[in-house]
Structures are given as C-alpha cells and as structure tokens.
Amino acid sequence: MLRTMILIASLALAGGSLPVNAATKAAPHATAPAHVVHAIVIDKMQYGPIPTDVHAGDIIEWVNHDIFEHSATARDGRFDVDLKPGATVRMTAVAGTTAFFCKFHPGMTGTLVVK
C-alpha cells in the first residue's frame, strides 16, 4: 500500500512538474526577440544586398562565394572579419551604422545599419 502511494505521489509530482519546466523553457522564446540570421553574400568581387531589418543581437553571416580572399572590415574598427575563399563566418550585430570594406580590395564597400 505504502509502495503504491509513493508511486502515485511520484507520478503526480512528475506529471505536475513537466509542463512547468516546459513552460519555463519556452517562456524566453515567447517573450524575447528571436535572433535572426542575415546572410551577406560576396560574389564576383562585390557584397550582395545588405539586409535592412537588422536588430542588435541578430546574427550577420558573411558568406564568401568568391575564389579570392576577402574581408568585412569596419571603418570604425568595430569588426574585422577575414573571409577565405568559400568561407562562412558569423558575428553578432551591434546597434549602429557601420561603413565597411574589403581590406584586400578597398573598392568593395557597404554599409550595415543595425537598429
């Protein structure tokens, strides 16, 4: 009898606690803004379209489709990402407007606006 009661109590506790845990884990996803991944593709010696709706904390994914080494280098020194041929490198977006260029091919330029 005692064993049965302990088993029922355990099941009740387990059953009661699972949804709570699930809700606790789900809560941050429901309330905090999701960190969106924005890709910027380099191809044929130029940066592709620069995403416009970027928020601080989002992920910027630099993708180098070229056969040449490039970089995404902020003019204000905020970031300097080396991109070997075929490389994909991610960084976290920080609020602000940043002009960037390729340090190997300075004619390649762009501006990233992060809200």
Next chain:
Amino acid sequence: MNKPLFAIAVALGIASVAAVHAQAPAAVSRAPAINDAQIANIVYTADQIDITAAKQALKKSRNEDVRAFAKEMVRDHAAVNAQALTLVKKLDVTPENNPTSESLSKGAAAELKKLAVLKGAAYDKAYVDNEVAYHKTVNAALSGTLIPAAQNAQLKSLLETGLKLFQEHQMHAEHLARQLH
C-alpha cells in the same frame, strides 16, 4: 612607357587588332580571330607574369606595404589561374600559345631583369610603378579585346570577375605609388 612594358602593350595590342580584324569579315565568317583557347592562354600568362614579379618583390623588398601588395598579387592571381585551369579542363580546351602570350612573356622577362638590378626604395618604386602600368594595360586588353572576344559564357564571366579584381589591384598599386613618391 618603359621598353618591356611597351612590348607587353604591343603584345596586347596585337590581340586588339586581331579582334578588330575579327569584326571586319563578320559577313563572311563569325569566328573571332582570337579564340577561347588563346584567350585562356593570354590570361594565364598575364597572371603568371604578375605572380613572378610579386615573388621577386617578396625576395627583394623590405617595405611592409610593398610586401603586403605583392602577397595580394600572388594570392589573387594564383586564384584566377587555378580557376582558369579548372575551366579549361572542364571545357576540354587546351590553352594555345599565341603571339600575344609569347610577347607578354618576353616583355615580362625583360622587366624582371631590369628590376633585378635595383635595390631598396628605387626597386620598390620601380616595381610599384610597373604594377600600375601593367594592370592598366591588362585591364584595357580585358575590357577592349579579350572579354568581347570570349565565346564561352563561363570564360567570359571569369574574365569579367578578373577585370574587377585587376581594377582593384590597379587602384591599390596607384595608392601605393603615391605613398612611395
């Protein structure tokens, strides 16, 4: 313009003349006077020339900016040539030696010899000046002759990307030349 570079300009001029001639008898034949196999060879030769010059610079120069530029030339031109070789294999085309590529090689050898005797700042200045002039010449040939004459779309695309790259190199060399003068 110095003599070796003049020879290179003349060599690339041959290609230009060939292209002009190719347009003239268009009614009779649409085949260009310069074919893709020859273009591939000219581009490969032009890249190789710049790689060799850059390797010489890496042996001779102690100027960090000049060395960084030379490393960039080796890296970028080698990438173009690797792509060009992959493409000619894929297309089953054998690069053809031709008067333009032969003249290019001859002119470049003379330039290397001339640069070999220079030292220090005099060498740096001469190397960078030659890089400015060389890229100008090659870019003019690419835009005026080689790209319009290329028949294969993939080769044309590689040449177009190459032109953008070499225009960057020209700008970089011009910037460096201003620093050294």
